[in-house]
Amino acid sequence: MEGITNSRLPKPFFVNHDSLFLASALIGKTLVRQFEDGHRIRSRITETEAYLGVEDLASHARRGRTPRTEVMYAEGGQVYVYLIYGIHWLLNIVTGAEESPQAVLIRGLEHCSGPGRVGKWLKMDSSFYGEPLDTSNRIWVEDSSISGEIITTARIGVDFAGPIWKNKPWRFVLRPKQKSR
Numbered sequence: 001m002e003g004i005t006n007s008r009l010p011k012p013f014f015v016n017h018d019s020l021f022l023a024s025a026l027i028g029k030t031l032v033r034q035f036e037d038g039h040r041i042r043s044r045i046t047e048t049e050a051y052l053g054v055e056d057l058a059s060h061a062r063r064g065r066t067p068r069t070e071v072m073y074a075e076g077g078q079v080y081v082y083l084i085y086g087i088h089w090l091l092n093i094v095t096g097a098e099e100s101p102q103a104v105l106i107r108g109l110e111h112c113s114g115p116g117r118v119g120k121w122l123k124m125d126s127s128f129y130g131e132p133l134d135t136s137n138r139i140w141v142e143d144s145s146i147s148g149e150i151i152t153t154a155r156i157g158v159d160f161a162g163p164i165w166k167n168k169p170w171r172f173v174l175r176p177k178q179k180s181r
Contacts, residue, residue, distance in 0.1 A: 007143045011134040014076035019095040019102035022076075023050035024172045026093070028146030031109060033122045033139050041122065044144065047108030049155045050170040051092075053101055058161035058168075061101035071130045072101035079131040079139065081124050088116035089124035093133065093141070107156070107171070148176040 009029065014022065026045050033041040051059035060069045060082070071080045072094055080092040080103050092103040105115060112121045122139070133140050152169040159166050 008134065009141045009143055011075070011077040011132075014093065014095050014133065015097060017076075017095060018100075019050040019052050019104050020170060022093070022095045023048040023104045023170060024150055024152075026104060026106075026141070027150050027172050027174050028144060028148075030142040030144040031106065031122075031139070032142055034137060035123070041111075042142075043109040043111045044174075045106060045108070045141075046110055046174040047106075047113070048172045049105040049107055050172075051103050051105065052170070056161075056168075057165040058155060058158035059101070059103075062161075065101075069101060072103055073099055074130070076102075077133050079128045079133065079136075081119070081126065081128045083126070084116070089119040089126075089128075090115045091119055091122065091124055091128075108173070146174065148174050151175050 026048050029045050030042055031045055053059060054061045054064065056062060061072050065073055068082060071078055074094055075098045076095040078094045080094050081089050083089055091106045094103050096102045106118055107115045109118055112118050128139065131139060151173050153171045153173065154167045154169060155171045
């Protein structure tokens with residue numbers, strides 16, 4: 001894969017920035033999933049969404065601290081997974097400082113589009129809740145360069161948050177470079 005450095009992103013990368021910054025900064029980075037049998041998936045992150053704390057009415061943190069959102073209140077660099085529709089585990093990365101509940105939803109990878117499909121492809125489950133990306137042997141993010149441009153759109157599936165919050169341009173998508181003819 002062109003542009004890969006095999007350099008795991010350190011904890012400060014996730015702690016020192018909010019989810020809005022990191023949702024964009026994670027585009028083009030390489031997500032690595034190591035399975036027990038030695039099989040490894042390496043795929044660039046191509047789509048993310050930012051969720052920015054208790055004031056963000058589309059965020060799970062809007063209702064305050066709960067058993068489900070506890071990890072969002074931890075220091076950035078941990079995995080936040082949750083089950084939707086009883087079948088899909090969605091992968092999020094906690095960002096920012098402790099007690100500042102923010103996360104970035106991984107909506108798409110180079111070889112897999114849609115947050116439910118991403119979770120299924122990576123075989124996510126509740127055991128990943130709180131997994132530290134800087135030391136995990138199962139999942140981490142590596143630095144890599146971007147090839148293409150990042151576009152922003154409104155987040156998807158958050159109509160319940162009302163027009164102000166659902167229309168925030170906090171979804172980031174990698175648009176591949178067009179090949180010249």
